[in-house]
Amino acid sequence: MIDEERGDMVLPQRRSNFMSRLKVGIMGGTFDPIHFGHLVVAEEAYISLNLSEVIFVPTGSPPHKNNKMITSAEDRYIMTCMAIVDNPHFKISKIEIERGGPSHTIDTLREMRHWYLPREVEFFFITGIDAVLQMPLWKEPYEIARVAHIVAASRPGYNVSQLESLPEEIKRAVIPLEIPLLAISSTEIRRRVAAGQSIRYFLPWTVEHFIYKRNLYSLEGR
Numbered sequence: 522m523i524d525e526e527r528g529d530m531v532l533p534q535r536r537s538n539f540m541s542r543l544k545v546g547i548m549g550g551t552f553d554p555i556h557f558g559h560l561v562v563a564e565e566a567y568i569s570l571n572l573s574e575v576i577f578v579p580t581g582s583p584p585h586k587n588n589k590m591i592t593s594a595e596d597r598y599i600m601t602c603m604a605i606v607d608n609p610h611f612k613i614s615k616i617e618i619e620r621g622g623p624s625h626t627i628d629t630l631r632e633m634r635h636w637y638l639p640r641e642v643e644f645f646f647i648t649g650i651d652a653v654l655q656m657p658l659w660k661e662p663y664e665i666a667r668v669a670h671i672v673a674a675s676r677p678g679y680n681v682s683q684l685e686s687l688p689e690e691i692k693r694a695v696i697p698l699e700i701p702l703l704a705i706s707s708t709e710i711r712r713r714v715a716a717g718q719s720i721r722y723f724l725p726w727t728v729e730h731f732i733y734k735r736n737l738y739s740l741e742g743r
């Protein structure tokens with residue numbers, strides 16, 4: 522059988538997979554730096570929701586972190602690449618970095634939908650419960666909930682019952698995801714580097730070495 526879209530030979534069962542609806546995970550974050558908390562969330566979502574792939578989307582300019590000093594988008598992108606390179610179902614996109622201006626999730630979802638046409642795609646926006654609770658303050662939150670599932674991963678300090686406080690229009694799109702709790706945050710990693718403490722086993726060693734090589738987060742590096 523010839524696949525008309527790709528022009529190559531495919532087995533019948535391969536073709537039916539190819540034409541089935543895609544389930545794409547989108548893991549958005551500032552990733553300053555990326556750490557094992559992010560990677561565990563993405564992997565758990567991939568497996569438990571039977572996703573086709575998870576795309577990591579480092580934010581260009583996070584709209585809610587305006588007053589904070591953030592590492593350059595290029596360095597955050599490189600660290601994210603290093604962290605996901607050994608996982609064949611993890612991908613990365615520069616969509617928010619290249620768009621410029623504040624990074625809004627609804628703009629990203631609208632743009633990404635065009636990538637998959639004419640195929641149908643179901644988006645799963647993956648994020649922590651802390652971020653989901655802030656969602657009513659984001660740009661067009663009800664529209665996000667209309668075009669994507671919102672996967673709310675557990676995180677130390679937050680629990681699923683807090684999601685009850687969300688407006689119904691958002692709540693109906695939320696899929697709670699229990700993951701093994703890891704009390705790791707980018708803030709804690711930055712604090713440790715500045716204090717000269719070890720960050721070993723908080724994040725992939727390649728990312729750890731990159732941080733030291735580029736002198737990120739050290740008091741002198743700022």
Ligand SMILES: Nc1ncnc2c1ncn2[C@@H]1O[C@H](COP(=O)(O)OP(=O)(O)OP(=O)(O)O)[C@@H](O)[C@H]1O
Pocket residue numbers: 549550551552553557558559562647648649650651652653674675676677703704705706707708709
């Ligand atoms: N340890 C973790 N467990 C579960 N979810 C997490 C964890 N760390 C981050 N996340 C989620 O990943 C998403 C992206 O996180 P982000 O890049 O802001 O990392 P962060 O560690 O929260 O950073 P910061 O400490 O700088 O605020 C957020 O939705 C956040 O809730």
Ligand SMILES: O=C(O)c1ccc[n+]([C@@H]2O[C@H](COP(=O)([O-])O)[C@@H](O)[C@H]2O)c1
Pocket residue numbers: 548549550551552578580583584585586624625626627648652658659660
């Ligand atoms: O769309 C918005 O207005 C919006 C506001 C705040 C955060 N977000 C997204 O939420 C994700 C987690 O953000 P952060 O800053 O906690 O890493 C990331 O993908 C951000 O782009 C999106």
